[in-house]
Amino acid sequence: MSDINHDTPLLRVNGLSKFYGNRLGCSNVSFELYPGEVLAIVGESGSGKTTLLNCLATRLQPSVGAVEYRMRDGQFRDLYRMSEAERRxxxxxxxxxxxxxxxxxxxxxxxxxxxxxxxxMAVGERHYGKIRETATDWLGRVEISADRIDDQPRAFSGGMRQRLQIARNLVTAPRLIFMDEPTGGLDVSVQARLLDLLRGLVADLGLAAIVVTHDLAVARLLSHRMMVMKDGHIIEAGLTDRVLDDPQAPYTQLLVSSILQV
Structure with a gap:
């Protein structure tokens, strides 16, 4: 894509916090995400990772802080100073x-x-033949047979539904994808195929992605960088292989060792 500048962040997050009354969702999170980079946010249930993801994706209003996104014209916009229509x-x-x-x-x-x-259609395509042709192509890319194009998702297995959801999201050539436990609830063999598929598509398309997962194997396979969350705080961050192979924080060491012992 012509607008990709790998030296300039795609997303800038500064001092982001979310409180639910007196309860902390996430606290003082700051980072930058670059084009083509995959960031994993890992932690146990209740660590605040889903709250953070929803604040980044404008699904949940943060209490304080700023999330700035670099638009296709190169200008940064504060997502929470946009209109609801612009965010949609x-x-x-x-x-x-x-x-x-x-x-x-x-x-x-x-x-x-x-x-x-x-x-x-949301990006202006109106030609039925082209829409169907592109949809067929994308079903193929996510390993769904073309003869299933007229079937409803409720006739699909869980793994096929997840692949269809991925095709629906990627067909418009987005620059940023948010993923919330993308392999959760799937059988191990189905998970492995889906992860291979996701890794290939993200690399081929040069997508930036933020992946929330409690599964360190998913983080290792998909991400370049990771942030470890506990009780709403980022307690360790760095290159994925470095964090997993040489964890510094005691909590991260515990997470990694518990996976190794399983």
């Missing part, structure tokens, strides 16, 4: 969001082809 447009076009439960990210009562085609 970003979510339909430049961003994708892959839910843990694919039914949250799909329309279950329309066909697989229509699920993919809706995103194309």
């Amino acid at each position: 447009f970003l979510m339909r076009t430049d961003w994708g969001f892959v839910h843990q439960n694919p039914s949250d990210g799909l329309r279950m009562t329309v066909s697989a082809g229509a699920n993919v085609g809706e995103r194309l």
Whole structure:
């Protein structure tokens, strides 16, 4: 893509905190994400990683802090100073969001082809033949047979639904994808195939991605960099291999050793 500048961040996060009354969701998070970079946010249930993801993806209003995104014209915009309509447009076009439960990210009562085609229509495509052709191509890319294009997602297995959700998100060539436990709830063999598929697509398309997971194997396979969260705080951050092979924080050491002992 012509607008990619790998020396300039795509996302800048500064002092982001979210409180639910007196309860802390996440506290004072700051980082930059660059084009083509995959960041994993890891931690146990209740660590604050999903709260952070939802604040970054404008699904949840932070209490304090700023999230700035570099638009296609090269200008940074504070996401929470945009209008609701502007943010919705970003979510339909430049961003994708892959839910843990694919039914949250799909329309279950329309066909697989229509699920993919809706995103194309959101970016202005109106030619039915082209929409169907592109949808067929994307179903192939996520290993769904073309003869299933008119089937509804509820006729699909969990793994197929998740692959369809990925196709729906990636068809508009977004620059940033958010993923919330993308392999959660799937059988181990299905998880492995899905991770291989995701890794290939993210690399081929040069996507930036933020992946929330409690699974360190998912983080190692997909991400360049990772942040470890505990009780709403980032307690360690760095290159994924460095954090996993030489963890510094006692909590990270505990996480890594517990995985090794399983």
